[in-house]
Amino acid sequence: MRVAVMGAGAVGCFFGGMLARAGHDVVLIGRPMHVEAVREYGLRMETRTFDEQVRLRADTEPSAARGADVVLFCVKSTDTASAARALAPFLAPDTLLVSMQNGVDNADRVREALSQPVSAAVVYVATEMAGPGHVKHHGRGELVIEPAPGAERVARALVAAGVPTEISDNVRGALWSKLLINCAYNALSALTQLPYGKLVEGEGVWAVMDQLLDEGLAVAAADGVVLAGDVRQAVRKIAETMPGQYSSTAQDLSRGKRTEIDHLNGFLVRRGEALGVPVPANRVLHTLVRLAQPGSSEEAA
Ligand SMILES: NC(=O)C1=CN([C@@H]2O[C@H](COP(=O)(O)OP(=O)(O)OC[C@H]3O[C@@H](n4cnc5c(N)ncnc54)[C@H](OP(=O)(O)O)[C@@H]3O)[C@@H](O)[C@H]2O)C=CC1
């Protein structure tokens, strides 16, 4: 399979690297720092089970996606529209684009820019870029993807490459469940710069998280979303299973980077407003993170 990875970061390098290891023709499209390192040394994949330099192609230009059967679309939600527009001239009409991002509206935003088939994916993994061309895997690595033309083939290739992947009719519900977890933790961890275990020890923190979740559940219900799993239990479990973890929003802020907050609590605020559901706690946290992050979001509502 010819695979292009749009956004050679933590998620793109992990899943693209797994497919390259399995013999697929993979090109990583990313920033010069990573592209140069991958060209010279290969992609270093430091995972829980192996540590290897994986040889694959890398390029800074979206034109490298020409000829791809599938694009793994792995930029942050803030870059969705610009990255989709940049790819548009180079994709064949039947190229499948798989949106491997947090947030619930990325696939729809890609569909606005492209006429190719698009499949949303829920990504359950913990990875980071530990240096140029070096991806570090901390755990998990499974995918749930939405039905689309070509999705079965991609899922089979991923499974054969060691990535547990299933196709589900309720990716929307799973993305929303993940969104509500993100809305409960990400901003609080970011604003306090605390890992989850310490965060939930703070007086009143569970009550705030319950309120954030109650608002999210009300918006989801008003939007007709069938949530996947027991979200309240999933929220409790995160602090127990990942006590040392800082949210991705906390990591972005501490690195002086723009966050995905407009697509997490910010998204819930916009949907709540549209549906007439009050979302005061989510609004406060969204506003505070926006004030704490550098610049302003280009793609905010
Ligand atoms: N990391 C994780 O463990 C998980 C992440 N996710 C989600 O996956 C998505 C991707 O996250 P992650 O991989 O961590 O993010 P990263 O920031 O590590 O990777 C994205 C990369 O894409 C680059 N990029 C952005 N626009 C372009 C462009 N037009 N051309 C080339 N490169 C581009 C970015 O560069 P620059 O930084 O310079 O803009 C960055 O290097 C997010 O939605 C995240 O929430 C979901 C589950 C787990």
Ligand SMILES: CC(C)(CO)C(=O)C(=O)O
């Ligand atoms: C699940 C969670 C909250 C884990 O850190 C996450 O997705 C994030 O940090 O964005």
